[in-house]
Amino acid sequence: MFYFGTNTKQQLDFEGHKDLVEIADDLAVINKDSQLFVLPSMPFLIPMQSICKSPLLWLGTQDVSEELENNTTGEVSAKTLAELKVDLVMVGHAERRALGEKDKTLKNKLKNIAQNKLSVVFCVGEVEKSDVASRKKDLQKQLAILKIFKFPNCLIAYEPVFAIGVNGIPAEPSYVGETFTIIKEILDEMGKSDFVLLYGGSVNFNNAYDLAKLKDCDGLFVGRSGWTKEGFRAVFEKGLSGYRAKTSN
Numbered sequence: 343m344f345y346f347g348t349n350t351k352q353q354l355d356f357e358g359h360k361d362l363v364e365i366a367d368d369l370a371v372i373n374k375d376s377q378l379f380v381l382p383s384m385p386f387l388i389p390m391q392s393i394c395k396s397p398l399l400w401l402g403t404q405d406v407s408e409e410l411e412n413n414t415t416g417e418v419s420a421k422t423l424a425e426l427k428v429d430l431v432m433v434g435h436a437e438r439r440a441l442g443e444k445d446k447t448l449k450n451k452l453k454n455i456a457q458n459k460l461s462v463v464f465c466v467g468e469v470e471k472s473d474v475a476s477r478k479k480d481l482q483k484q485l486a487i488l489k490i491f492k493f494p495n496c497l498i499a500y501e502p503v504f505a506i507g508v509n510g511i512p513a514e515p516s517y518v519g520e521t522f523t524i525i526k527e528i529l530d531e532m533g534k535s536d537f538v539l540l541y542g543g544s545v546n547f548n549n550a551y552d553l554a555k556l557k558d559c560d561g562l563f564v565g566r567s568g569w570t571k572e573g574f575r576a577v578f579e580k581g582l583s584g585y586r587a588k589t590s591n
Contacts, residue, residue, distance in 0.1 A: 343375060343376065343377055343560070343561075344373075344375060344376045344377070344554070344560070344561050344581070344582050344585040344586075345376070345377045345378075345379070345497060345538055345540055345560050345561025345562075346376060346377075346378050346379075346561050346562050346564070346578050346581060346582070347366075347378060347379035347380060347381065347400070347430075347463075347540075347561075347562075347563055347564070348362070348379075348380055348381065348563070348564045348565065348568045348569065348574065349381040349404055349432060349435070349563070349565065350362065350380070350381065350382050350383055350404075350569065351383070351404070351437075351565075352383055353566075353569060354382075354383070354386075354569060356386060356389065358569065358570075359380075359382050359383070359386045359389075359390055360389075360390070360393055361570065361571045362380055362382075362568075362569065362570075362571070362574060363380055363382070363390045363393050363394055363399070363401070364393065364571070365571040365574050365575055366378045366379075366380050366399050366574060367393075367394050367395055367396050367398075367399045369574075369575065369578055370396055370398040370399040371396050371398060373582065375582075375586075376578075376582060377398075377400065377561075378398075378399050378400070378578070379399065379400035379401070379402060379429065379430055379463075380399070380400075380401055380402075381401075381402045381403060381404050381430065381432055381463070382401065383404070384403055384404070384405075384418065387401065387403060387426065387428070388426065391426075391427075400429035400430050400461075401428065401429055401430070402428055402429050402430030402431055402432065402461075402463070403418070403423060403428055403430075403431050403432065404432050404435070405418075405431075405432065405433070405435075405438065405451075406418060406419070406420050406423060406431050406433065406451050406454065406455060407419045407420070407451070407454070408447050408450035408451045408454070409450070409454070410454050410457070419454065420451075420454035420455050420457065420458040420460060421454075421458055423458070423460060424458040424459070424460055428460060429461060430460075430461050430462070430463055430495075430497070431455050431460050431461070431462050431463070432462070432463040432464075432465065432499075433448060433451045433452060433455070433462055433463070433464050433465070434448050434464050434465040434466065434484070435465045435501075436465060436467060436501060436503045436506055437506075445487055448487060449487045452464070452487060452488065452491050453491065455491075455493065456491040456492060456493055459493075459494060460493070460494070461493055461494045461495035461496065461497075462493050462495075462496050462497070463497045463499050463540075463563070464485075464488060464496065464497070464498055464499065465499045465501050465542075466481055466484040466485060466498060466499070466500055466501070466525075467484075467500055467501040467502040467503050467505075467506075467543070468480050468481070468502055468503065469503045469504065470503075470504055471502070471504065471513075471517070474520065474524065477521060477524055478524045478527075478528070481521075481524060481525055481528060482528050485498070485525070485528050485529070485532065486532075488532070488534060488537075489532050489533075489534070495538070496534070496536075496537045496538065497537070497538045497539075497540055497561075498525065498529070498537050498538065498539050498540065499540045499541075499542050499563045500518070500521060500522065500525060500539065500540065500541055500542070500543075501541075501542040501543045501563065502521075502543050504543075505543030505544045506542075506543050506544070506565075507565075508566075510543060510544040511544065512543065512544040512545075512546070512549055513543060513544075515549065515552040515553055515556060518541055518553060518556060518559075519556045519557065519558070519559075522539060522541075522556060522557070522558035522559060523557075523558060525539060525558075526539065526558050538560045538561065539558055539559065539560050539561075540559075540560060540561045540562060540563045541553050541556075541559055541561075541562055541563065542562065542563030542564065542565070544565070545562050545563070545564045545565070545567060545568075545577065545581075546564075546567040546577060547567065547573075547576050547577050547580055550562060550564075550577050550578075550580040550581035550584065551580050551581065551583055551584035551587075552584060553581070553584070554580075554581040554582070554583075554584035554585040554588070555584035555585065555587055555588045556588075557588070559585075561581070561585070562577070562581045564577055
């Protein structure tokens with residue numbers, strides 16, 4: 343299964359979200375070997391659920407409260423997300439970590455997600471390029487908090503921090519492939535070999551094929567390059583062609 347999705351952050355208005363969900367919905371129906379997902383800005387979640395025609399497209403949120411109940415103004419609990427039948431919840435994005443989220447907060451969020459039987463996208467990644475030993479140590483620490491939890495689905499989004507954002511520098515496929523091997527080893531040691539592994543960080547039309555073709559790559563997590571109908575379709579189809587080239591051999 344080829345996984346492909348996007349996190350819209352705060353960047354898109356209603357029409358932008360509508361266009362994105364419509365094309366993702368269409369592609370999900372056509373491509374049975376793919377699982378597509380969109381993580382809209384929270385206020386647009388329910389309208390996008392109404393627009394989505396197919397149960398094949400996953401719609402999720404970009405964050406969740408670390409509290410089990412709705413006790414804090416402005417926060418949205420996992421319990422509420424479960425009531426809204428959210429398909430996927432993102433935790434641990436580098437931008438949230440940069441705001442001060444520590445392991446304790448992430449663990450509380452994951453606990454609440456697991457208790458409410460929701461699926462998760464868990465983001466990990468090193469701040470700067472590093473050698474294999476340093477990367478493994480860093481990623482082991484980030485992934486360790488997943489060990490005690492069970493989710494219907496767990497997607498690991500490997501997003502090296504240096505590759506994220508407007509000024510992000512894409513990681514070379516060889517570097518990503520090497521890191522995927524590290525992550526797979528860590529997950530195997532944790533007894534979590536069934537977790538899905540995605541790459542995110544300046545994914546675009548030019549590198550999607552080579553990234554998706556990597557041995558341990560299960561899919562792609564895109565940003566700005568996938569925020570239009572045309573861009574989303576183009577990057578998805580390029581990535582899917584790389585994934586199919588790999589799996590057909």
